[in-house]
Amino acid sequence: MEINWLDEMVIICLLSIGVTIVCNKLKLPSTVGFLLTGILCGPSVLGIVQDVQDISHVAELGIVMLLFTIGIELSGEALNRLKRPVFLGGGLQLALTVLALMGLVTLYGESWKIGVFWGCLVALSSSAIVLRILQEHGLTSTPAGSLSLAILVFQDIMVAPMLLIVPLLAGKIHFSLQNALMTLAQIGVVLGGVLLFAKFGINRFMEIVVRTRTRELLLLTTLGLCMGMALLTNAIGLSLSLGAFLAGLMLARSQYSMSVISGILPYRDVFMSLFFISVGMMLDLTFCIRHFLPIIGLTALFVLVKAVLTLPPILLQGYPLRASIITSLSLAQVGEFAFVLAAAGMETGLLKIFDYQAFLSVSIFTMMITPALISVAPRLGDMAAVYAGEPVTRGWKEAEPNNVHVPEDHLIIVGFGISGKHLARAARESSIPYIILEMNPETVSRYKNKEPITCGDASQSVVLEHLGAKKARVLAIVISDPAAVRAITMKARHMNLNLHIVARTRFVTELNPLRQLGADEVIAEEFESSIEVFSRVLTQYMVPIQDIDNFSARFRQENYRTLRRLSAVRPLDTVAGRLHDMGVQTIRLASNSPMCKLSLGKSELRRKYSVTVVAIQRDGDITASPGPEICFAADDVVYLFGKTDKLLAVRPLFSCSTAA
Numbered sequence: 001m002e003i004n005w006l007d008e009m010v011i012i013c014l015l016s017i018g019v020t021i022v023c024n025k026l027k028l029p030s031t032v033g034f035l036l037t038g039i040l041c042g043p044s045v046l047g048i049v050q051d052v053q054d055i056s057h058v059a060e061l062g063i064v065m066l067l068f069t070i071g072i073e074l075s076g077e078a079l080n081r082l083k084r085p086v087f088l089g090g091g092l093q094l095a096l097t098v099l100a101l102m103g104l105v106t107l108y109g110e111s112w113k114i115g116v117f118w119g120c121l122v123a124l125s126s127s128a129i130v131l132r133i134l135q136e137h138g139l140t141s142t143p144a145g146s147l148s149l150a151i152l153v154f155q156d157i158m159v160a161p162m163l164l165i166v167p168l169l170a171g172k173i174h175f176s177l178q179n180a181l182m183t184l185a186q187i188g189v190v191l192g193g194v195l196l197f198a199k200f201g202i203n204r205f206m207e208i209v210v211r212t213r214t215r216e217l218l219l220l221t222t223l224g225l226c227m228g229m230a231l232l233t234n235a236i237g238l239s240l241s242l243g244a245f246l247a248g249l250m251l252a253r254s255q256y257s258m259s260v261i262s263g264i265l266p267y268r269d270v271f272m273s274l275f276f277i278s279v280g281m282m283l284d285l286t287f288c289i290r291h292f293l294p295i296i297g298l299t300a301l302f303v304l305v306k307a308v309l310t311l312p313p314i315l316l317q318g319y320p321l322r323a324s325i326i327t328s329l330s331l332a333q334v335g336e337f338a339f340v341l342a343a344a345g346m347e348t349g350l351l352k353i354f355d356y357q358a359f360l361s362v363s364i365f366t367m368m369i370t371p372a373l374i375s376v377a378p379r380l381g382d383m384a385a386v387y388a389g390e391p392v393t394r395g396w397k398e399a400e401p402n403n404v405h406v407p408e409d410h411l412i413i414v415g416f417g418i419s420g421k422h423l424a425r426a427a428r429e430s431s432i433p434y435i436i437l438e439m440n441p442e443t444v445s446r447y448k449n450k451e452p453i454t455c456g457d458a459s460q461s462v463v464l465e466h467l468g469a470k471k472a473r474v475l476a477i478v479i480s481d482p483a484a485v486r487a488i489t490m491k492a493r494h495m496n497l498n499l500h501i502v503a504r505t506r507f508v509t510e511l512n513p514l515r516q517l518g519a520d521e522v523i524a525e526e527f528e529s530s531i532e533v534f535s536r537v538l539t540q541y542m543v544p545i546q547d548i549d550n551f552s553a554r555f556r557q558e559n560y561r562t563l564r565r566l567s568a569v570r571p572l573d574t575v576a577g578r579l580h581d582m583g584v585q586t587i588r589l590a591s592n593s594p595m596c597k598l599s600l601g602k603s604e605l606r607r608k609y610s611v612t613v614v615a616i617q618r619d620g621d622i623t624a625s626p627g628p629e630i631c632f633a634a635d636d637v638v639y640l641f642g643k644t645d646k647l648l649a650v651r652p653l654f655s656c657s658t659a660a
Helices: 004-025 030-041 052-073 076-081 083-107 112-123 127-136 143-170 177-200 202-211 215-235 240-252 257-281 285-290 292-315 321-330 336-348 353-388 418-429 441-447 461-466 482-495 508-517 525-540 545-567 605-609 644-655
Strands: 411-414 434-438 453-455 474-477 500-505 521-524 582-588 611-618 621-624 637-643
Touching: 004 030, 004 257, 030 127, 030 257, 030 353, 052 127, 052 215, 052 240, 052 257, 083 112, 083 143, 083 292, 112 143, 112 292, 112 336, 127 143, 127 257, 127 353, 143 240, 143 321, 143 336, 177 202, 177 215, 177 240, 202 215, 202 240, 202 441, 215 240, 215 257, 240 257, 257 336, 257 353, 257 461, 285 292, 285 353, 292 321, 292 353, 321 353, 336 353, 411 418, 418 434, 434 441, 441 453, 461 482, 474 482, 482 500, 482 508, 500 508, 508 521, 521 525, 525 545, 545 644, 582 644, 605 611, 605 644, 611 644, 637 644
Parallel strands: 411 434, 411 474, 434 453, 474 500, 500 521
Antiparallel strands: 582 637, 611 621, 611 637
């Protein structure tokens, strides 16, 4: 059995690996490597692929999945905030570009209809490239990233009307009010059905799927919703990617959105790579070499004109000059849907073959320089802001809009069993912000209106990112799956070196692997159960509570000594890694403690117990490095620094009276 396209795909994959590695060595983004791979594989160079359309049809799935994941990641607040930039900013950008190009083409001596067509071609930008770069750098939530997304969404909405007016501009068909009204009615019915399903049906449907605990079924459901909505919008004349975007927005309203996004990401990345390769295949290298200087000049002119035309619609909305410049440069390339529009123009006679090849060459060059434009945009924005007298914010990381809540310094609880519930209650009563992630859909449904809980797999990096792991203070992993605990620990440590990771495990034998993967503290149920067992037994034999606490402290110290030896091989170069035996403990002073009303100097904590009081919190005020004259009082929160075993041994002194 011969499968010609499979041979081509294998060669493309192998060639893309080599080209992308070379680009990585040259500090070029992978997008450029895929475009170069397409040029090499295309008919004009090696001729590995003769029928580019076959690859292009498959590659369109990459754009569909990209817009789907973007839709899922949009929260309700972010979507509400984007309404004005989408319709006002996107509408003004499109109108200004079409009017400007129509005027230029008319001055050149061509028909205004051709000018409108060229305006539509120039107005479209590449969702695939821009959003991919913004996602890779975590910039989609910045003001410039949100603006770029808003304008790109409006451009995708307008692809269908643009395709409809191409035959009208060419004089092939005439305008029909009846057909236009029928099309609008179809769009209204479809969008209304989507909104109703998103409000009343999506949660119940996804809950049924997630309860099966079958990853394959969840993936098929995700792909089915994504592709089904894309085909539905395509059937009524809208773009495939717009339908996928609507499907993503619909799933974003579901409490199970984090469960579906991780499964589709690998497929999205594969198809996106194929898309960039297919774009590169369209380039006629012979034509490009023959007209190299004019094409370079046209590329520079295109970027300049498009950036200048995109700037006013953003400034008119009240955005600062810096964010406006970054957005305009980010969108200064030809969009992937412009190729579809150009092909329609070729068929109807609006575009000549020479102009078509020149347009393709300029398009690919603008796509290739987009990563560089996005990289240099913040610096140009800073320079413009200084010249205009605006405050400068270095880099991309501008302030988030006030109505967007970004988790920070919070606690992430993975697992909502008994341990997770107790931890959440303690965090709530201590006013510690926390987020819960649970795999069991029934648990999520039961507590969705009571706790900040969501359904998802924490072993996926994208899920941890959505939970704010990069800015969290503590990650508590309290699930019973050893493989999942290891995966979560490794991913979380790679994402945030400063995150304090507390992991629960069943057996002591798991301590070493988890510490090596990055866990700061590992609680072994087997070990803690043994402590509790001998404590209960000794209590029945009337052993003093102080002696039991000393036994516990000594046994725990032996455990810590084991962990200390294991942590020596830990690859993380942190302060905690260098001070294996040291720690800080917070203790509240009990009212019946002998320390009450005793001064720090007379307590002799450093001489007798080898611990140092580094701070005391009283009535909300913290005294750092307290002097020897300060006296302890009931309910003081005392911060002690010292060796782990010493901290454990001194704890009874603060909690109750000790026997002489």
